[in-house]
Amino acid sequence: METKMNKAQWRRKSRRAFLAAGAAGVLGVLGASWALTRRDEWGIPWPLRSAQRANETLWRNIYGNGRLGATPPAPEPGTEARVNGDIGLDYEGSHASWRLTVNAQPEREAGNRRDSVFTLDRIHKMPQTETTELFKCIEGWSMPLSYRGVRFSDFLAATGLGTRDGQPWSPSRPLADLYRYVGLVTPDGAYYVSLDMESMLHPKTILATAMNGAPLSDEHGAPLRLIVPVKYGIKSLKRIGRIFFSDTQPPDYWAEQGYDWYAAL
Numbered sequence: 001m002e003t004k005m006n007k008a009q010w011r012r013k014s015r016r017a018f019l020a021a022g023a024a025g026v027l028g029v030l031g032a033s034w035a036l037t038r039r040d041e042w043g044i045p046w047p048l049r050s051a052q053r054a055n056e057t058l059w060r061n062i063y064g065n066g067r068l069g070a071t072p073p074a075p076e077p078g079t080e081a082r083v084n085g086d087i088g089l090d091y092e093g094s095h096a097s098w099r100l101t102v103n104a105q106p107e108r109e110a111g112n113r114r115d116s117v118f119t120l121d122r123i124h125k126m127p128q129t130e131t132t133e134l135f136k137c138i139e140g141w142s143m144p145l146s147y148r149g150v151r152f153s154d155f156l157a158a159t160g161l162g163t164r165d166g167q168p169w170s171p172s173r174p175l176a177d178l179y180r181y182v183g184l185v186t187p188d189g190a191y192y193v194s195l196d197m198e199s200m201l202h203p204k205t206i207l208a209t210a211m212n213g214a215p216l217s218d219e220h221g222a223p224l225r226l227i228v229p230v231k232y233g234i235k236s237l238k239r240i241g242r243i244f245f246s247d248t249q250p251p252d253y254w255a256e257q258g259y260d261w262y263a264a265l
C-alpha cells in the first residue's frame, strides 16, 4: 500500500532519513576502510563481494515485488521544476516529426533487427499513470515532482518489447524472460543512459509526457522523458529518441565520467 503523508509528517520523515543517512555515512567510511584491508576474493575484498551479493537480493526484494515508498504531497499545479542539464537538447522547433524508436533485439545484426517506431499520439493512447515522487539530483538538491505518462512496465506489456520471446511482459512472468538492461538515447545521441531492468520495472518508473500538471517543456525534455525516482536524476534522460534492450550493460554518459553506474538513492 502506498502511504499518503501530510507536509508535517513528510518533513519529520525527511529529517529522520537525513539523520539516518548521516549515521550510515559514518559507519560506511569506517566499514569501507576495514573492508578494503581484508583478503581478496576474485580481486574484490571479500566483505565487498558479500555486500554485492546481499545487495542483489535486496534490490530484487525492493523492486521485484512492486513495493512503493512513501509519497510526498503533490506540488501545487504549475509549480516550476528546476532545470538541470541540457546535453542532447539543442533541438529547436516542432515536435511533430519526433518519433520514439525501440530496437527489440540489439544483439542481432543491424540489417536483421526489428525496430518499433512510436508517435506521441500512440504513447498518449497507452494506459496513463500520474504520481508524485521526490526527485534527487546528485549535485545535492531535491524536490517533490508530479509527473504523468506511461509506466515503463505498462509500455512493455502493451508492446511486447523487452522480452526475449517477443510476448508481452506481465508481472507473473519470470524476470529472466526480459533482457537485463535498458539503454536510452537522445535523438542526437549526445546523452545516453543505461539501467538495470528491475529499476525500469518499478511502478514509479514512467515514460513521462507531463510534469506538475503541464506538458513537458523543451528544457525538461519534451516530448517524452524518463522519470526513474529510484535513481539519481542523471538517469532520468530527457527527450528520448531511442530505447534498446541488451544483456550486456549499454553505455552510460555519467558512468563514463566516473560516476557510480547504479546511481541508487
Ligand SMILES: Nc1nc2c(c(=O)[nH]1)N[C@H]1C(S)=C(S)[C@@H](COP(=O)(O)O)O[C@H]1N2
Pocket (backbone or CB within 6 Å): 081, 082, 083, 084, 085, 086, 087, 088, 089, 136, 137, 138, 186, 191, 219, 220, 221, 232, 233, 234, 235, 236, 237, 238, 239
Ligand atoms: N538529455 C538530457 N537528459 C538529462 C540531463 C541532460 O543533461 N540531458 N541531465 C540529467 C540530470 S543530471 C538531472 S538532475 C535531470 C534534471 O531534470 P530537470 O531538468 O527536468 O530537473 O535530468 C537528467 N536528464
Ligand SMILES: [Mo]
Pocket (backbone or CB within 6 Å): 084, 085, 136, 137, 138, 139, 233, 234
Ligand atoms: Mo543531476
